[in-house]
Amino acid sequence: MGVIREKSAKLLSGEISTRELHPLLFSGESEEVADGVMFFRWFANVTAVRTGEGLVLIDTGAYFNQRATMELIRKFSPDRINTAIYTHGHVDHACGTPAILEEARTRNLARPRIVGQKGVAARFDRYKRTLGYNNVINTRQFSRPSSFPSEYVYPDTYFDTQLNVVAGDHKFECHHARGETDDHCWVYLPQRKTLFTGDLIIWAAPNAGNPQKAQRYAREWAEALRTMARLGAEVLLPGHGYPVFGALNVRHVLNDTAEFLQSLYDQTLAMMNGGTSLDEVIHSVRPPDNLSGKPYLQSVYDEPEFIVRNIWRLEGGWYDGTPSHLKPATEAQRGAEIAALAGGVDKIVARAREKLDAGDLAIAAHLADWAVAAAPDDKAAHEVRSKIYQARADAEQSTMAHGIFHSTALDSAAKAGIPAPEDRRSF
Ligand SMILES: [Zn+2]
Structure with a gap:
């Protein structure tokens, strides 16, 4: 048994957990998973399929290691790359393409065809408009500096709902489905009974919540999964x-x-239809117990509470049902008012410390935010805030929550003039 099959079996049986083997930890391992289908275990996975008319790639990988991706492909086969199919336009899946095109030019080979759902073009256009924002949020999400790409290789072959990509006697059936993104495409290769899900499956609770990113589509995602099943x-x-x-x-x-x-969607909608506020919804909706224990549905990347918020945003809007939030006072005004009530910022800081010691981290975090909103230069306030958010980062299982909390701890540590807290996880 190859190393990839072995790890897959151990993950499925629970012998290895996705906390130890996080789905974003990449190894560069490769294995022929079906006849002529070579799978590369990459940051975002890449697969090369051998056909009678050259290789067909499913995704081209990330921009930051595109030469290494090309080397992996070439270790498998010297054949011309006929087509690359983007499962979606995220930069870790669709940005290894420049190295592939460069190789074709150097070897005087025809440029590979690039296939993507029509939404990929709009996504790349948006990424160019929001380059600064994407660097800010990805630095925060992954707790490491981001260099988001500013140039993209757009598809030359677009489709709307369905397209068969034929190469030799292989037929890659590409199906559009809104899910993690609006431009997602899953691919089925019936000749090898092999399914390429893109990020509709990622060995973790679905990334359908992602606090800092564009809209996701939980209900349509569930529909697409049932079709694939x-x-x-x-x-x-x-x-x-x-x-x-x-x-x-x-x-x-x-x-x-x-x-x-589907369960998160149905519970959220039922509460929305009953006129419940977002506050109550996010604190009540939970995934079914029999599913939250599954090894492939752990909240190691995104989490259900964030999925609920995205369902609310999609089916409702941004108003959360708490009227003071409609046209709120500034954070600074709110912090100053709480400080006045408490008898000074130092009282809030002392209370925040007590809550930290008691392990009431969510309340401690509110207190710390009020303290620094009221007194942005107060070193003691920043010190306790740094400690509270690092405790929160350490307590979190998901990459998303960890990243935001850890980056806050770093920010306040710098303002307090204390050593930067250690990042105790890889993703
Ligand atoms: Zn991805």
């Missing part, structure tokens, strides 16, 4: 993490993930 695929290649082998396992992963999303 009916195919009878025997190999599932996810956007991140390890493949899933065996028709039964594939069906379980797809159907369980669908049910997880």
Whole structure:
């Protein structure tokens, strides 16, 4: 058994958890997962399929390691790259393309065809408009400096709902589905019973919440997963993490993930239809117990509470049902008022410290935010805020929450003039 099959089996049985083997931890391992289908375990996975007319790639990987991606592909086969299909336009999936085009030019080969759902172009256009924002949020999300790309290789072949990409006697059936993104495409290769899900499966609770990013689509995502589950695929290649082998396992992963999303959606909608405020919704809706324990649905990247917020934003709007939030006073005004009530910023700081010691981290965080809003240069306020947010970062399982809390701890540590807290996780 190859290393990839072995790790897949251990993850599925629970022998290894996704906390130890996080889906974003990349190894550069590769394995032929079906006849002529070479899977590369990359930051975002890349797959090369050998056909009678050259290689077809599913995703081209990230911009930051595109030469290494090309080397991996060339270790597998010297064949011309016929086509690259983008599962979506995220920069870790669709930005390894320049190295591929450069190689084709150097070898005097025809430029590979690039296939993507039509929303990919609008996404790349948006990324160019929001370059600064994307650097800010990705630095925060991953707790390391981001250098978001400013140039993109756009597809030359677009589709709206469905497209068959034919190469030799292989037919790659590309299907559009809104899910993690509005431009997502999942691909089925019936000749090898192999399914490429893109990020609709990532070995973690679906990234359908992501606090700092554009809208996600939980209900349509669940629908797409149920459609995929009916195919009878025997190999599932996810956007991140390890493949899933065996028709039964594939069906379980797809159907369980669908049910997880559907349940969050249905619970949220029922409460919205009943006139409940967002505050009550996010503190009540939970994924079903039988699913939240599944090894492929752990909240190691995104989390259900954030998914609920995205459902609210999509089906409702940004107003959360708390009237003072409609046209709020500034954070500074609110902090000053709380400080006046408490009898000074130092009283808030003392209370925040007590709450930190008692482990009431969410309340401690509110107090610390009020203290620095009232007194942005107060070193003691920043010191306690740094400690509170680092405690929160350490307590969190998800990359998203960890990243935001840890970056806040760093920011306040710098303002307090104390040593930067250590980042105790890789993703
Ligand atoms: Zn991804």
